[in-house]
Amino acid sequence: MNEFFSRYGEQIISRGYEHLLLTVLAMTLAVIIAVPLGIFLARSQYRTLVTTIMGIVSIIQPIPSLALVAFVVVFFKLLGLPTIGLAPGLVSLVAYALLPVLRNTYTGIRQVDPSVTEVAIGMGMTPRQRLFSVELPLALPVIMAGVRIATVWTIGVATLVSLVGAGGLGDLIFKGLRSYHMDSVLAGAAPAALLALVLDWALGALEQWLAPSHRAQ
Amino acid sequence: MIRFDKVCKVFPNGTKAVREISFEVAEGETLVLLGTSGSGKTTTMKMVNRLIEPSSGTITVGDKDILSQNPVQLRRSIGYAIQGIGLFPHMTVGENIGVVPRLVGWSSDKINSRVSELLELVGLSPPEQFRDRYPTQLSGGQRQRIGVARALAADPPVILMDEPFGALDPITREQLQDEFIELESRIQKTILFVTHDIYEAVKMGDRIAILDQGEVQQIAPPRDIVESPANEFVDRFLGPHRFQLSLMTVRLSHLIKSSSLSLSEPEEAAETPKKRLFVRNSLIEALDLFKEVQKEKMPVWDQDKQVGVLSMEHLLSAVGTAFQRAGVEQ
Numbered sequence: 083m084n085e086f087f088s089r090y091g092e093q094i095i096s097r098g099y100e101h102l103l104l105t106v107l108a109m110t111l112a113v114i115i116a117v118p119l120g121i122f123l124a125r126s127q128y129r130t131l132v133t134t135i136m137g138i139v140s141i142i143q144p145i146p147s148l149a150l151v152a153f154v155v156v157f158f159k160l161l162g163l164p165t166i167g168l169a170p171g172l173v174s175l176v177a178y179a180l181l182p183v184l185r186n187t188y189t190g191i192r193q194v195d196p197s198v199t200e201v202a203i204g205m206g207m208t209p210r211q212r213l214f215s216v217e218l219p220l221a222l223p224v225i226m227a228g229v230r231i232a233t234v235w236t237i238g239v240a241t242l243v244s245l246v247g248a249g250g251l252g253d254l255i256f257k258g259l260r261s262y263h264m265d266s267v268l269a270g271a272a273p274a275a276l277l278a279l280v281l282d283w284a285l286g287a288l289e290q291w292l293a294p295s296h297r298a299q
Numbered sequence: 300m301i302r303f304d305k306v307c308k309v310f311p312n313g314t315k316a317v318r319e320i321s322f323e324v325a326e327g328e329t330l331v332l333l334g335t336s337g338s339g340k341t342t343t344m345k346m347v348n349r350l351i352e353p354s355s356g357t358i359t360v361g362d363k364d365i366l367s368q369n370p371v372q373l374r375r376s377i378g379y380a381i382q383g384i385g386l387f388p389h390m391t392v393g394e395n396i397g398v399v400p401r402l403v404g405w406s407s408d409k410i411n412s413r414v415s416e417l418l419e420l421v422g423l424s425p426p427e428q429f430r431d432r433y434p435t436q437l438s439g440g441q442r443q444r445i446g447v448a449r450a451l452a453a454d455p456p457v458i459l460m461d462e463p464f465g466a467l468d469p470i471t472r473e474q475l476q477d478e479f480i481e482l483e484s485r486i487q488k489t490i491l492f493v494t495h496d497i498y499e500a501v502k503m504g505d506r507i508a509i510l511d512q513g514e515v516q517q518i519a520p521p522r523d524i525v526e527s528p529a530n531e532f533v534d535r536f537l538g539p540h541r542f543q544l545s546l547m548t549v550r551l552s553h554l555i556k557s558s559s560l561s562l563s564e565p566e567e568a569a570e571t572p573k574k575r576l577f578v579r580n581s582l583i584e585a586l587d588l589f590k591e592v593q594k595e596k597m598p599v600w601d602q603d604k605q606v607g608v609l610s611m612e613h614l615l616s617a618v619g620t621a622f623q624r625a626g627v628e629q
Contacts, residue, residue, distance in 0.1 A: 201385040206375030219389045
């Protein structure tokens with residue numbers, strides 16, 4: 083055990099840090115893009131257009147993550163951008179995390195009881211006040227569920243982007259697999275799993291803190 | 300004061316929901332819009348705070364044309380209460396009541412004391428016990444009381460109520476109706492009240508406007524509607540229980556005015572009665588009260604002044620007259 087840590091401890095820390103950074107960065111970008119877009123789509127008047135967009139979005143979802151990473155690399159190549167390094171890795175992660183957050187934001191806002199929205203208008207809230215003090219708080223549990231799913235997935239996909247040289251705990255896993263060093267595989271896989279559990283729990287705590295006990299009854 | 304002048308509403312799909320409606324709700328009056336679903340009553344009400352924009356005609360609130368005002372400002376100046384689910388589930392009772400005061404920029408101290416005042420007013424005291432609860436932690440009747448308190452929060456002169464007691468069980472509903480009538484006599488608001496229930500309408504309304512297919516069929520005080528329906532539709536709407544409705548709509552004051560109910564001279568009461576009989580009470584309320592106190596005679600009050608003493612015998616003969624009249628008209 084001591085030998086394991088003296089051998090891999092430093093790498094676990096540095097690769098784990100990279101992994102966490104990739105995840106947080108990708109999730110931040112995904113939330114910044116997907117939440118406003120989801121709100122915009124949910125409140126848009128053009129229902130048929132919106133339904134079409136949400137339909138297309140749902141098609142992208144089942145693409146296997148490894149295939150998505152590969153597509154991004156091909157896409158980068160076509161655009162003449164570097165296909166190795168942080169950029170293609172991050173783009174793959176964001177693309178994959180975008181969808182659950184977008185879909186849940188859209189659904190979350192759409193499922194707010196229309197009579198609650200109407201009473202908010204009837205009491206004299208502006209569209210902005212209605213969004214921030216009624217629609218978003220009521221949609222928050224659904225949006226947060228999307229963010230949690232996306233975060234757990236992103237931690238998984240982030241092990242794959244080691245293949246395009248974006249770093250992370252995937253480095254240890256793939257190195258171990260190639261050289262048949264199971265302890266190296268474990269040094270990458272176990273912290274990744276742990277990271278997923280910890281972040282999921284932290285986001286759950288964040289949700290509780292943001293939306294107090296009205297659902298607890 | 301609310302005035303409708305030749306107001307029409309045609310929806311984009313061509314449905315004529317409201318056709319040339321004209322009426323007025325006087326200051327301090329409660330006008331009930333009564334009709335079946337699809338009669339245009341809710342559409343009519345929602346045009347007042349511009350949740351639905353009229354297609355033509357003029358609506359004035361106070362003395363201002365509503366279309367000349369900013370809709371957001373207009374809505375903040377009109378109280379709005381709807382059935383059950385209208386409370387914001389993620390806000391506490393205090394936050395729910397404080398929505399409009401917060402929108403119009405009251406200080407939090409002022410909002411807090413207003414919330415306490417309103418909770419007491421709607422019978423939820425002590426306020427500290429209710430202020431921080433969430434709507435899911437309240438009974439249906441309590442939620443409805445909060446809905447009423449919220450509509451009154453910024454002290455608007457005009458209040459719109461869309462079946463505010465609709466989702467309650469009959470006993471709670473009746474209790475809330477009675478409380479609201481009592482409350483309303485103290486606060487004097489101009490109220491537009493929507494319901495499909497004729498019994499609720501005769502109970503709550505100073506006047507009733509019966510709507511069908513987007514047109515006013517009759518607009519009159521409850522007693523006039525019950526005793527002289529303007530057309531066949533109104534007649535059918537009243538249903539078979541004419542006698543019951545007239546017991547609810549004939550008030551002691553009506554009978555005293557037409558001298559068909561005789562009171563004996565006021566007498567000094569030996570004790571202050573817990574329940575008082577008022578001239579505004581209907582025959583059925585008078586009967587209920589006599590039954591409750593188990594007395595042969597009761598003093599009748601107009602506000603704080605005793606106007607005379609009513610005997611059970613005289614009350615019963617007035618009920619008999621009402622029964623004959625209801626019989627004759629059918």
